Amino acid sequence: MINDNKVIDTLEELEAFLLAVESGGFGLxxxxxxxxxxxxxxxxxxxxxxxxxxxxxxxRWVTQDVFDNGKELVRRGPNKIH
Incomplete structure (x- = not known):
């Protein structure tokens, strides 16, 4: 559920969010x-x-810019740091 007013307003923040989800950082x-x-x-x-x-x-809420430009990032997933 969306239970806060935090807004992802850059592609870097979107990537960090995706990495946190992928690594289990939210405990989901x-x-x-x-x-x-x-x-x-x-x-x-x-x-x-x-x-x-x-x-x-x-x-998590995102800005219209992140919505418009982050589709490929969500589709392919975040870049992994090795």
Whole structure:
């Protein structure tokens, strides 16, 4: 669920969020994917962490710029640091 007013406003912040999800940093169970979406009631964009039933586990608001330019980052995943 989206339970705070934090907004991801750069692609770097989006990548850090994705890395945190991938590494288990939020303590979520049953994560199956991540997607960019818009809120049905007001059209506000957010990044959604979904389970295998496509239910929202965690969401974070994003700016329109991150929504428009972060689709490929979400699709291919964050760059891993080796």
């Amino acid at each position: 169970n049953n994560v199956a994917g991540v997607a960019l979406a818009t809120n049905n009631s007001d059209g506000r964009p957010f990044v959604a962490v979904l389970d295998d039933n496509h239910q929202l586990l965690l969401g």
